[in-house]
Amino acid sequence: MTPEGKALSNIVILGFGFMFMFTAFQTCGNIEQTVIKSLNNFTASGYTSMSIIYGVFSASNLVAPSVVAVVGPQLSMFFSGLLYSAYIAMFIQPRVWSFYTASVLVGFGAAVLWTAEGNVLAINSTETTIGRNSGLFWALQQFSLLFGNLYIYLAWQGHDHISEKDRQTVFIALTVISLIGCFLFFLIRKPDPSEPTPSETSEAPLHTESTDSASVSGPPRRSLCTQALDAFVKACKLSVTKEMMLLCLPIMYTGLELTFYSGVYGTCIGAMTRFGHDAKGLIGMSGLLVGVGEILGGGVFGILNNNRLGRNPVVLLGLLIHYLAFYLIFLNIAPDAPQAPEEGTDLQAYMTPNVGVALFCSFLLGLGDSCFNTQLLSMIAFLYKEDSAPAFAVFYFIQSIMAAIAFSYSNVLQLPWQLLLLVVTGFMGTLSFFLAEWGVVAKRRDSDYDSI
Structure with a gap:
C-alpha cells in the first residue's frame, strides 16, 4: 500500500x-x-x-x-x-x-x-x-x-x-x-515517514514517533514536558488576541446550544405526555434528526463550501435557523419539560403539542449547529494555521466551560428561560463573528494591496 x-x-x-x-x-x-x-x-x-x-x-x-x-x-x-x-x-x-x-x-x-x-x-x-x-x-x-x-x-x-x-x-x-x-x-498503523508539513510541525509536541524519547529516560522526557508547557503558554497568549476574543462569544454560544440539543431537548420530548405512548421512543428519533441536520449542514457548508461569499452568510443562516427552532419549541413544548418527573408533564405551551413540529425542530437544531461549527473551525484554522494546536485547545476550553455551565442551570431553569439565554447569546455571538470576519477580509485586502 x-x-x-x-x-x-x-x-x-x-x-x-x-x-x-x-x-x-x-x-x-x-x-x-x-x-x-x-x-x-x-x-x-x-x-x-x-x-x-x-x-x-x-x-x-x-x-x-x-x-x-x-x-x-x-x-x-x-x-x-x-x-x-x-x-x-x-x-x-x-x-x-x-x-x-x-x-x-x-x-x-x-x-x-x-x-x-x-x-x-x-x-x-x-x-x-x-x-x-x-x-x-x-x-x-x-x-x-x-x-x-x-x-x-x-x-x-x-x-x-x-x-x-x-x-x-x-x-x-x-x-x-x-x-x-x-x-x-x-x-x-504508523504512517510512513515523509517530509514534514506545516500541520505535522504544529503538532510536533504530540508526535512521539518522530523521536526515540519513548525508550529513553532523562532529558527527552523533560523536553516533552517543556514542549507541553510551551504549548500551554502559547494557548494563553492566543486567548487574548483580538481575533480570539471576538470569537469567544460565538464559541460560547456553541457550548450552550450543544448542551441544549444533546441533552435537554431530547429529555423535553420524552417528558411530553401529550405526545402519547411513543414519547420515550421519540427521544431517539429526535437525536437521529439532529444527526441528519449536522451531516447535511456539514456537507453543504463544510466540505463543499468554497467561501466565495465569505463565512458571515453561513453563520447568519445558522442563527436564523436556530431562531426558527427556538420559536417553535417555545410554542410547542411545555415550560416545565426539562425538570418534569419520570411520568412526564401534562402541561402544554401556546399550541397543541405536535410531534411533527418537535422533530422538525430537532433537524433545525442540528442544521444550525453545523453552520456555526463549520465556519468557526474554518476561521480558527485560517487565522492560526501556524499555531493550530493551542488555538483549538482554546476553542474546546471555552466551549466545554459553557457546556458545563449550561448543564448546571438546566436543573433549575424552565424551558423559556433557557431559550431566552440562547437567543441573546446567539445574537451577540453572531455580531462578534461578523466583526472577526470583517477583520480577516480587511487583512486579506491589505495583503493583496501590498503584493501589487
Whole structure:
C-alpha cells in the first residue's frame, strides 16, 4: 500500500472508531436524564453529570498534550475509550457514587481522546490532504448520531416507563458498541515517514514517533514536558488576541446550544405526555434528526463550501435557523419539560403539542449547529494555521466551560428561560463573528494591496 493509501486508511479507521464510540456515548447522553427519572431512590442528575464531564474536560485540556506525548496517541485513545465504556456500563447497575466518579473520569478521558485524535489526523495528513481528511473524519463521526438513536426509537416505541430490563438491554448493547470502537484504534498503523508539513510541525509536541524519547529516560522526557508547557503558554497568549476574543462569544454560544440539543431537548420530548405512548421512543428519533441536520449542514457548508461569499452568510443562516427552532419549541413544548418527573408533564405551551413540529425542530437544531461549527473551525484554522494546536485547545476550553455551565442551570431553569439565554447569546455571538470576519477580509485586502 502506498504511503498516501495507508494514511487514508488510518483516517477511515479513526473515523469508524469514533463513530462506534460516540454512537454509544451520545445515545447515552441523550437518554440518561430520562433513564435516571425511571430509577427508584436514585438522587443523581444527568444534567449534573454532564456538567461535571464538561467541567473536567475543560480543565484537563491543560495536561492532555503531556499525556498523549508520553503514552502515544494510539494507546491514549484506547484507554480514554475504556473510560467512556465504563461510564456507559455504569447504567447497567447504577449507583450515585459510581455515576459521579465515572463522570469525572470521562471528562479527563475526553480531553486526552480529542487531543490524540488531532495528533493522528495531523501525522496522517499533508497540506494538500488535511481538508479532505478532516471532512471525512467529521462525516464518519457525525453518523454516530444516527444509529444509536434509531435503535432507541425502535426499542422504546410505545413504552410509558423504562423498565429495568429495557435499561439493561440498551446499556449492555451500547457498552459493547463502545468497546468495538476502542479496539478499532489498534488497527491504525504508523504512517510512513515523509517530509514534514506545516500541520505535522504544529503538532510536533504530540508526535512521539518522530523521536526515540519513548525508550529513553532523562532529558527527552523533560523536553516533552517543556514542549507541553510551551504549548500551554502559547494557548494563553492566543486567548487574548483580538481575533480570539471576538470569537469567544460565538464559541460560547456553541457550548450552550450543544448542551441544549444533546441533552435537554431530547429529555423535553420524552417528558411530553401529550405526545402519547411513543414519547420515550421519540427521544431517539429526535437525536437521529439532529444527526441528519449536522451531516447535511456539514456537507453543504463544510466540505463543499468554497467561501466565495465569505463565512458571515453561513453563520447568519445558522442563527436564523436556530431562531426558527427556538420559536417553535417555545410554542410547542411545555415550560416545565426539562425538570418534569419520570411520568412526564401534562402541561402544554401556546399550541397543541405536535410531534411533527418537535422533530422538525430537532433537524433545525442540528442544521444550525453545523453552520456555526463549520465556519468557526474554518476561521480558527485560517487565522492560526501556524499555531493550530493551542488555538483549538482554546476553542474546546471555552466551549466545554459553557457546556458545563449550561448543564448546571438546566436543573433549575424552565424551558423559556433557557431559550431566552440562547437567543441573546446567539445574537451577540453572531455580531462578534461578523466583526472577526470583517477583520480577516480587511487583512486579506491589505495583503493583496501590498503584493501589487
